[in-house]
Structure formats: C-alpha cells, structure tokens
Amino acid sequence: MAKRTRSFGEEASEKDKKKISKEGFKKALKVFRFTLPYKWTFVIGFIFLILSQLTSMSIPLLMGQMVGAIVSPEKRTTLPDANPMGNMNVMGDKLQNIFHSAPNFTLNEVTFLFVVLLILQAAFSFLRVYTFTRVSEQSMRDLRKELYTKIITLPITFFEKSRVGELMSRITSDVSQLQDVLSITLAELFRQVFTLVGGVLLITLISGKLTLFMLSTFPFLVVAAIIFGRFIRKNSKKVQDELAKTNIIVEETLQSVNVVKAFTNERLEVSRYTSSIQRVVDYALKAATFRGGFISFIIFVLFGGVVGVVWYGGNLVLTGELDFKDLFTFIIYTGFIGGSVGGLGDMYAQIQKTIGASERVLEILEEKSEVNVSRPFEFKKTQGNISFENVGFVYPSRPDMTVLKDISIQVKAGEKVALVGQSGAGKSTLVQLLMKLYPLTKGKIVIDGVNIATQDVTELRSNIAVVPQEVMLFGGTIYENIAYGKPGATETEVYEAARKANAFDFISSFPEKFQTIVGERGVKLSGGQRQRVAIARAILKDPSILILDEATSALDSESEKLVQDALDELMKNRTTIIIAHRLATIRNVDTIYVLKDGEIAESGSHEDLILKEEGIYANMVKLQFDNVNLLVE
Ligand SMILES: Nc1ncnc2c1ncn2[C@@H]1O[C@H](COP(=O)(O)OP(=O)(O)OP(=O)(O)O)[C@@H](O)[C@H]1O
Numbered sequence: 001m002a003k004r005t006r007s008f009g010e011e012a013s014e015k016d017k018k019k020i021s022k023e024g025f026k027k028a029l030k031v032f033r034f035t036l037p038y039k040w041t042f043v044i045g046f047i048f049l050i051l052s053q054l055t056s057m058s059i060p061l062l063m064g065q066m067v068g069a070i071v072s073p074e075k076r077t078t079l080p081d082a083n084p085m086g087n088m089n090v091m092g093d094k095l096q097n098i099f100h101s102a103p104n105f106t107l108n109e110v111t112f113l114f115v116v117l118l119i120l121q122a123a124f125s126f127l128r129v130y131t132f133t134r135v136s137e138q139s140m141r142d143l144r145k146e147l148y149t150k151i152i153t154l155p156i157t158f159f160e161k162s163r164v165g166e167l168m169s170r171i172t173s174d175v176s177q178l179q180d181v182l183s184i185t186l187a188e189l190f191r192q193v194f195t196l197v198g199g200v201l202l203i204t205l206i207s208g209k210l211t212l213f214m215l216s217t218f219p220f221l222v223v224a225a226i227i228f229g230r231f232i233r234k235n236s237k238k239v240q241d242e243l244a245k246t247n248i249i250v251e252e253t254l255q256s257v258n259v260v261k262a263f264t265n266e267r268l269e270v271s272r273y274t275s276s277i278q279r280v281v282d283y284a285l286k287a288a289t290f291r292g293g294f295i296s297f298i299i300f301v302l303f304g305g306v307v308g309v310v311w312y313g314g315n316l317v318l319t320g321e322l323d324f325k326d327l328f329t330f331i332i333y334t335g336f337i338g339g340s341v342g343g344l345g346d347m348y349a350q351i352q353k354t355i356g357a358s359e360r361v362l363e364i365l366e367e368k369s370e371v372n373v374s375r376p377f378e379f380k381k382t383q384g385n386i387s388f389e390n391v392g393f394v395y396p397s398r399p400d401m402t403v404l405k406d407i408s409i410q411v412k413a414g415e416k417v418a419l420v421g422q423s424g425a426g427k428s429t430l431v432q433l434l435m436k437l438y439p440l441t442k443g444k445i446v447i448d449g450v451n452i453a454t455q456d457v458t459e460l461r462s463n464i465a466v467v468p469q470e471v472m473l474f475g476g477t478i479y480e481n482i483a484y485g486k487p488g489a490t491e492t493e494v495y496e497a498a499r500k501a502n503a504f505d506f507i508s509s510f511p512e513k514f515q516t517i518v519g520e521r522g523v524k525l526s527g528g529q530r531q532r533v534a535i536a537r538a539i540l541k542d543p544s545i546l547i548l549d550e551a552t553s554a555l556d557s558e559s560e561k562l563v564q565d566a567l568d569e570l571m572k573n574r575t576t577i578i579i580a581h582r583l584a585t586i587r588n589v590d591t592i593y594v595l596k597d598g599e600i601a602e603s604g605s606h607e608d609l610i611l612k613e614e615g616i617y618a619n620m621v622k623l624q625f626d627n628v629n630l631l632v633e
Pocket residue numbers: 160395397398403421422423424425426427428429430
C-alpha cells in the first residue's frame with residue numbers, strides 16, 4: 001500500500017474523521033484483533049523500529065563529532081594512526097564520552113562510525129518496513145475476507161438499507177485506511193514521539209539553557225495550529241461536501257445516461273455540474289487562504305526559532321559556555337524535533353480517520369449473518385409440498401403498510417399454481433417469503449412438514465430455483481453463467497441443460513459458442529435468450545420447487561414459444577409457483593390464486609374462475625382479451 005502523501009497542513013477527509021474518544025479507541029482496538037495471529041511478527045517489527053530510530057537519533061551526534069573533528073582537530077585525543085579498525089577499545093571509551101565537550105574522534109574514525117551506523121540503519125529500516133507490511137497485509141487480508149463473508153451472508157433487509165457504493169468503500173477504502181495505520185501510521189507516530197521526546201532529552205543534555213530557549217517558541221505554534229486548524233477544517237468540510245455532490249451528479253447521470261439523452265438534458269446537466277465544481281473551487285480557495293497563512297506562519301516561526309537558537313547558541317559559544325560542535329548537533333536535533341511536531345498534526349488526523357473507518361467496519365461485522373459459510377452443508381432434496389398458513393406480512397422498512405393480511409395456500413408436490421392480481425398486490429412478496437428473505441409477521445410457511453422459520457436458509461434455498469422477470473447475467477462466459485446453477489457441474493451436464501432450455505442452438509450460433517462473454521462488457525443477449533440461459537441454469541440446479549416470475553414485456557411469438565417450451569421442460573415433476581402477468585400462459589395450471597388487498601380473493605382452475613360472473617379473474621382475462629383484440633384490429 002502506497003503511503004498517502006499529504007502536504008503539510010492539509011487535512012484528512014473531514015467526513016471520514018471521528019472525534020477521538022475512549023469509545024472510539026476501544027472500537028478501533030477491536031478491529032485490530034485481526035493482527036493478533038501475527039503479533040510476534042509485529043513485535044519483531046517493533047524491535048527493528050526502535051533500533052532504526054536509535055540509529056537515526058545518533059546521526060546528529062556523529063555529525064557534531066565530524067564538525068568537531070574538522071574545525072578543531074588539534075583538541076582531539078591523539079591516536080597512533082588513522083586506522084580505526086585497530087583501535088576499537090579506544091573508540092569504545094570515546095563513544096561513552098560523546099556528550100563531553102572535547103572532540104573525541106578523528107575525521108576518519110567518525111566517518112567509519114558513520115558508515116557502520118548507516119549500514120545498520122539501512123538494515124533495520126528494511127526489516128522494519130518488511131515486517132510491518134507483512135503483518136498489515138496478512139491481517140487485512142483476513143479482515144477483508146471476514147468482511148466480504150459477512151456482507152455476502154447478510155439478509156436482504158440489510159441490503160435494502162445500505163447502498164452498494166458504501167459497502168464497496170468499506171471493503172476497499174476503510175480497510176486500506178486500517179492497513180495504512182498498521183504499516184505506516186503506527187510506525188510514524190512512534191517515530192515522531194520518539195524523536196520528540198528523545199530529541200528534547202538529548203538537547204537538554206547538551207545545553208539546558210538553549211533547550212528552554214528553543215521550547216519557548218512552541219506555545220506560538222500550538223496556538224496558531226488551533227486557530228488556523230479550525231478555519232481550515234470548516235472549509236475543507238465544505239469542499240468535501242460539495243465534491244460529493246459533484247460526484248453524485250456524475251454517477252447519477254452516467255447511470256441513467258439513456259434518460260439524459262432521451263430528454264436532451266445534456267446542457268442542463270453540464271451547467272449543473274459546472275456550477276457545482278465552481279463551488280468546490282470557491283471553498284477550496286478559501287481553505288487554501290487559511291492553509292497558506294498557516295504554513296507561512298509556521299515556516300516563519302520554525303525558521304525564526306532556528307535563527308533564534310543560532311543567535312542565542314552562538315552567544316553561548318562565544319562566551320565559551322558551549323562547544324561549537326555541540327551547537328551544530330543541537331541545531332540538527334532542533335530540525336528533527338520541528339519535523340516531528342509538524343508531522344504529529346497529520347498523525348492526529350490519520351488516527352481520527354482510522355477510528356471512523358474501524359467503526360464502520362465493525363458495524364458490519366456485528367450484523368447477524370443468515371448463512372454460516374464455515375459450516376459444511378449437505379444437500380437434502382425436499383419433495384416440494386408447500387403450505388402457506390395464515391401468512392401475514394409487513395415490510396420492516398414500511399411498517400404502516402400491511403402487504404399480506406391472511407394468506408393460506410396448499411401446494412402438493414409436483415403441482416403448478418399461479419398467483420395473479422394487480423400490480424402491487426403482493427405476488428412477488430409471497431414468493432420472497434417462501435425463500436425466507438424476510439421473517440413473517442404472522443402465520444407460518446411449511447415445506448414437507450418443516451416450518452421454514454426453523455430451517456437453515458441454505459438447505460431451504462438449495463431446493464428452490466427462480467427464473468426472474470429480469471434475468472441478471474454475471475460478467476463471464478455463457479458456460480459459467482449456466483454452470484452457476486450447479487457449481488462443479490460437468491460439461492455434459494451444462495450442454496444438456498442448455499439443450500433442454502432451447503438455448504443450445506442460439507449459443508452455438510455465436511463464434512465463441514459457450515465461451516462467449518456476456519454481462520456488462522460482453523455480448524448483449526436478447527430478453528428471450530437471457531431467459532433461456534436462466535432456465536438452463538435452473539434445470540442444472542434441479543430443484544424440487546420452482547418459482548417463475550413471468551416477464552411482463554411480451555416476447556415475440558417465436559421467441560415466446562421457445563421460452564415456453566423450455567419452461568414446460570423445466571416445470572416437469574416440480575412444484576411450480578408462477579407469478580403470472582399474461583393470463584394466457586397459465587390456463588393449464590392446477591390452481592390459480594387471485595390476490596387482492598392482502599388476501600386470496602378467488603382461487604380455482606382457469607375453467608372455474610372464468611365462469612364466475614363479476615369475478616376478478618374473469619374480468620382480468622376479459623380485459624387482456626379486449627386489449628389483444630384491440631391490437632389485432
Ligand atoms: N422491499 C420492499 N420494501 C418495502 N415495500 C415493498 C418492498 N417490496 C415491495 N414493496 C411493496 O409491497 C407491495 C407488494 O409488492 P409486490 O412486489 O409483492 O407486488 P406484486 O404483486 O409482485 O407487483 P407486480 O405485479 O407489479 O410485480 C407494493 O406496495 C410494494 O410497493
């Protein structure tokens with residue numbers, strides 16, 4: 001994961017940030033349980049981090065010694081020769097006295113030490129980066145896996161209240177944020193605190209007076225950071241909100257580009273987009289004014305501080321209170337400390353973002369799954385006797401509207417029934433309840449004597465196949481799309497299913513045959529062809545219960561015959577529930593149920609119902625018949 005580079009003073013995304021509270025911290029820690037299996041690797045990484053930090057912190061000291069060896073070589077303790085390797089013991093003694101004023105080393109010695117230090121530093125840094133990345137990559141893989149498993153096993157009610165884009169961003173950007181923290185931010189935070197505390201301690205050892213002088217510039221920095229920070233945050237938030245609105249315009253218009261074009265609203269959309277991005281620029285410039293002011297102020301104070309330190313330290317050198325090389329070391333440490341103070345602001349923003357991300361991730365992880373994928377599943381075929389007993393239902397998202405009041409339907413194994421009724425009568429809802437997509441409000445649904453409320457959803461749904469109105473194909477080959485009905489199906493089984501579904505011929509007519517790519521980026525299949533692929537998929541699944549949600553848009557008669565024949569093949573020996581729109585197709589079913597106001601208003605065979613005077617079904621048939629006649633005329 002690449003480090004997110006952010007310029008000094010720039011704010012992290014405002015909406016992603018959370019106030020740092022005890023609760024937030026606790027939650028963030030919960031997400032980090034995914035690192036536990038790799039804790040020892042993490043500890044090793046941490047040791048390397050400390051070692052690399054110690055080596056970094058020694059650099060200014062050695063630089064001071066180097067300067068000392070250059071500017072006043074006469075004061076150095078004499079050594080017999082310039083060969084540093086032969087005098088390790090003497091070097092050891094000198095190292096212990098590194099804080100004392102006399103320059104200890106010859107230029108060669110100190111250069112040698114420097115090289116050793118740099119090699120160590122390089123090795124430690126490499127090992128630190130590698131081990132931390134290892135921990136973060138592995139633990140975030142585990143987290144992503146658990147998150148995806150959780151999302152895909154959540155009940156449909158969860159998806160009704162969440163947007164797909166949002167869920168995607170949890171798996172992608174929220175987890176990336178956590179990953180950044182593990183591989184970069186934690187180490188950076190430690191480094192900066194270490195540099196700050198260690199640096200201040202070291203410069204205090206060099207000169208307490210000068211340290212106090214240097215630290216006196218800090219309050220200015222802190223007050224400025226608080227005042228400017230508030231304005232910057234306010235404006236950055238506005239920029240981000242406006243940017244989000246701009247993105248929504250792009251997303252919505254691209255998704256419904258057909259509508260935009262049909263209504264020739266390109267000009268309108270361009271002007272909507274233009275004014276929105278202009279507002280982004282306005283707010284961004286306002287924020288930039290504060291950010292620029294803040295940065296110039298900080299630069300002024302930082303460099304002013306350095307000038308002040310050089311001036312005051314220079315005076316101490318002139319009065320003999322401080323050695324020149326120590327002043328040099330002091331100034332470099334001051335630079336280190338300044339850098340870490342500047343970085344801490346960004347760290348704070350990163351931690352806030354992390355808390356936000358971990359809260360959102362946890363929110364999903366704490367939802368209740370309807371499927372346990374880790375439990376082995378054994379397929380048990382049902383016979384397909386279905387009984388709806390006084391079923392009542394209200395959608396959880398619309399508690400004020402009773403969709404189904406009291407429905408009782410018995411379907412024996414192998415029977416075919418049809419549900420008819422006006423649009424919105426609750427036909428689709430009833431079959432969704434059979435698939436246990438929602439819990440019933442009242443009554444029960446029993447399959448082969450088992451109340452589905454107590455049944456495992458995988459067991460239940462593995463016995464049901466749906467051929468929906470709008471067939472969705474996955475991006476992939478036709479072969480893969482059919483085989484989706486039975487993962488692991490043999491080639492012969494897939495071809496056989498395609499043949500039974502009347503799909504073999506049209507598939508064979510494509511140059512790539514079964515390997516033709518369909519879906520968003522592939523070949524567009526016609527409505528009838530898609531239906532036949534869906535039927536082949538269902539044939540392969542070989543369920544005992546079949547749900548057919550009839551396509552409302554009539555296919556042309558040839559295509560309709562092919563689809564109908566395929567459906568007849570599919571329906572053989574299966575309990576079938578047909579959600580019917582075109583009544584002509586359900587004449588032969590065993591029972592037709594007419595839904596009205598959440599209840600069964602009429603039921604019986606086509607012949608029975610058609611004879612009912614003023615009957616709802618008889619009326620519907622008459623209406624459709626009249627329409628067809630009108631069309632023919
Ligand atoms: N997920 C949902 N959340 C809330 N209300 C819903 C949901 N799905 C459907 N409804 C409402 O429930 C009622 C029944 O819808 P349903 O889709 O079952 O009707 P239908 O008879 O299948 O209609 P159509 O013939 O148009 O497909 C409608 O008023 C609909 O607005």
